Amino acid sequence: MEGTIIQYSKPKIQSSKDGIIIVDDLHYAYPPLTPGGEPVPVLKGVDLRVRKGEFLALMGPTGAGKTTLCLTLNGILPHLMGGTFQGKVVVAGMDTREHGPGQMSHKLGIVFQDPESQLFNMTVEDEVAFGLESLGLSSAEMEERIAWALEVVRLSGLGKRHPLQLSGGQKKRLAIATVLAMRPQVLVLDEPVTGLDPLGRHEVLSVVEQLKRESETTIVMVEQDAEAVMAWADRVAIMEGGRLVVEGSPRQVFSQVEALHNWGLAVPQMSELAHLFNQRQRASFHFITEDEACSALASKLQPGIENRKSKIANPGPSAPSPVIQVEDLCYHYNDGPLALAGVNLSIEAGDFLAIVGQNGSGKTTLAKHFNGLLRPTRGRVLVLGQDTAGQRVGQLARKVGYLFQNPDHQIFAPTVWEEVAFGPRNLGFSDEEVAARTSEALALFGLADQADTPPAVLGYGLRRQVTVAAVWAMRPQILVLDEPTAGLDWRSTCTLMEEITNLNRQGHTIILITHDMKLVAEFARQVLVLDEGQILACGPTRQVFQQEALLRQAFLAPPPITALARRMRHYGLRGDSLTIEEFYEDYTALRRDKEQGDRASATLRPCDLAP
Numbered sequence: 001m002e003g004t005i006i007q008y009s010k011p012k013i014q015s016s017k018d019g020i021i022i023v024d025d026l027h028y029a030y031p032p033l034t035p036g037g038e039p040v041p042v043l044k045g046v047d048l049r050v051r052k053g054e055f056l057a058l059m060g061p062t063g064a065g066k067t068t069l070c071l072t073l074n075g076i077l078p079h080l081m082g083g084t085f086q087g088k089v090v091v092a093g094m095d096t097r098e099h100g101p102g103q104m105s106h107k108l109g110i111v112f113q114d115p116e117s118q119l120f121n122m123t124v125e126d127e128v129a130f131g132l133e134s135l136g137l138s139s140a141e142m143e144e145r146i147a148w149a150l151e152v153v154r155l156s157g158l159g160k161r162h163p164l165q166l167s168g169g170q171k172k173r174l175a176i177a178t179v180l181a182m183r184p185q186v187l188v189l190d191e192p193v194t195g196l197d198p199l200g201r202h203e204v205l206s207v208v209e210q211l212k213r214e215s216e217t218t219i220v221m222v223e224q225d226a227e228a229v230m231a232w233a234d235r236v237a238i239m240e241g242g243r244l245v246v247e248g249s250p251r252q253v254f255s256q257v258e259a260l261h262n263w264g265l266a267v268p269q270m271s272e273l274a275h276l277f278n279q280r281q282r283a284s285f286h287f288i289t290e291d292e293a294c295s296a297l298a299s300k301l302q303p304g305i306e307n308r309k310s311k312i313a314n315p316g317p318s319a320p321s322p323v324i325q326v327e328d329l330c331y332h333y334n335d336g337p338l339a340l341a342g343v344n345l346s347i348e349a350g351d352f353l354a355i356v357g358q359n360g361s362g363k364t365t366l367a368k369h370f371n372g373l374l375r376p377t378r379g380r381v382l383v384l385g386q387d388t389a390g391q392r393v394g395q396l397a398r399k400v401g402y403l404f405q406n407p408d409h410q411i412f413a414p415t416v417w418e419e420v421a422f423g424p425r426n427l428g429f430s431d432e433e434v435a436a437r438t439s440e441a442l443a444l445f446g447l448a449d450q451a452d453t454p455p456a457v458l459g460y461g462l463r464r465q466v467t468v469a470a471v472w473a474m475r476p477q478i479l480v481l482d483e484p485t486a487g488l489d490w491r492s493t494c495t496l497m498e499e500i501t502n503l504n505r506q507g508h509t510i511i512l513i514t515h516d517m518k519l520v521a522e523f524a525r526q527v528l529v530l531d532e533g534q535i536l537a538c539g540p541t542r543q544v545f546q547q548e549a550l551l552r553q554a555f556l557a558p559p560p561i562t563a564l565a566r567r568m569r570h571y572g573l574r575g576d577s578l579t580i581e582e583f584y585e586d587y588t589a590l591r592r593d594k595e596q597g598d599r600a601s602a603t604l605r606p607c608d609l610a611p
Helices: 066-073 124-135 139-154 168-181 196-217 224-232 250-254 259-263 270-283 290-298 364-368 393-397 418-425 431-443 460-474 491-504 515-521 547-551 560-572 581-602
Strands: 021-030 040-051 054-060 083-093 108-111 184-190 217-220 235-240 243-248 324-332 338-347 352-356 380-383 402-403 479-480 509-513 526-531 534-540
Touching: 021 054, 021 066, 040 066, 040 083, 040 243, 054 066, 054 196, 054 224, 066 083, 066 108, 066 184, 066 217, 083 290, 108 168, 124 139, 124 168, 139 168, 139 196, 168 196, 196 217, 196 224, 224 250, 224 270, 235 250, 243 250, 250 259, 259 270, 270 290, 270 560, 270 581, 290 560, 324 364, 338 393, 338 534, 352 364, 352 515, 364 479, 393 402, 393 418, 402 460, 418 431, 418 460, 431 460, 460 491, 479 491, 491 515, 509 515, 509 547, 515 560, 526 547, 526 581, 534 547, 560 581
Parallel strands: 054 217, 054 235, 108 184, 184 217, 352 509, 352 526, 402 479, 479 509
Antiparallel strands: 021 040, 021 083, 235 243, 324 338, 324 380, 526 534
16 A cells, blocks of 8 residues: 555535535635735635545644534534635535524534633533533433533533633533534534543543444544544545545555655554554555554564563652752642642753643643742742742743643734744844744744734634744743644644754753653653642653553553553563654564574584583
């Protein structure tokens, strides 16, 4: 399959019997961003058909038009936002040109990329009940569905809590629960597992699969997580430049590693591993799952070989002066939960620390103490030796740059240029330096063409890139990144992490909050695991990822390549690889040792073996 591009062919659409979703020659342009401006074309001739009961994954680079396509499926476009709409969209026999979002909601449920955009009730239970009230269900049926949906997304017991008191990941799970409870014929999910812990991703997608299997619910899921798409989707369609360009089964599509990378997309780690072997050793591996990879690679080895030495090393002596010191930190939200319960932590200058844990474990709450956005209920936080209690947020911002989990909590300027320039200007740099830093940041993150655009009108992924560029332009001594890659495609993620790594090499301290264990494995040197506001573990990444019981307790899982390496210890691998490159080097070294041993055995004479 490698090297063969599966082109998208226009489906022959004859009637509604051809699919529960029919999109025919769809063109859409948003209204002008400024008075007298030009419409903004996004969809440029999309043809799509989705069968009843099918699970379709929609992938593509940031700005490809994926979210816009989703908004046409329930009539939000063009009914609520105007714009220029040409072509036809039919869902469950209803033409969206004739039926608005209210009518379409009885057939199609949608989970938006930004969960806060669809949460507005006073309690968690009210959010789930709101949609159900329009279905004419009995009170008993409604209560059963509310309890079921909250249990599915692990929010049982939080029904009386206000949605704003939830963590970012919990808000995402609540938004999913509101739609799952309605059990629509068609379920549209725009990046549903972004920001969820690994167990939460599996639980949510398991229920989606159950709805598909038992009720023939049709699923359309926009997702950048290639591992999730590979595991759950029946078919994958790739969008680029407002068009569908490739489609096929996950196995077919993810075999096209180079093509997908050229489009700025990630592939599952097992596909990446097979591609690496095929490129460097002229092998012909086609595995795409962990089971397949283990079987194919183990066939070339011999079980029972003694494990080679792990790369885990004892940490060296600590630096005498940490840049951040947390002492007995407790934090209690007003009318809410105890979020932190006695945290003690020391972060050294130049560290690259990842803070991980399940949704609601206290990660963001802890990080907001580093720049004074939150003040301790008890205990204290020292930044560069000074207690944050005696410093204003503006003072701390000169030392600690903070990237919010939700980009809309950070954006306020009238243009992208002003948004990025705001930080350097307030740090007192000259006009020339402000302009230089702003231009460099816009170019680096692919935003130069958007310099005069109001950031609030951009898509979620582009708004995320604006906030990343704004923080990067300040180059603070300490940089806190809360889910920085959410909504970004693979190429944008690589660009961001390369620049963050460069800053770290220059001595900047990086604190990364993420649920992306591949990101943690590849970049973080230290990992802090939080659970229910307490520290479960803190240590070198390689060492933490070997603690299976601890990871399970924190609802985490190592990246697939680490799981494969651990599984293949029986064949002599070290079992602690963090990246694909490490696994490849370990495996090829083991093969080389084995071949040299075989040759040495073959040259021994019988007398050499005599006592």
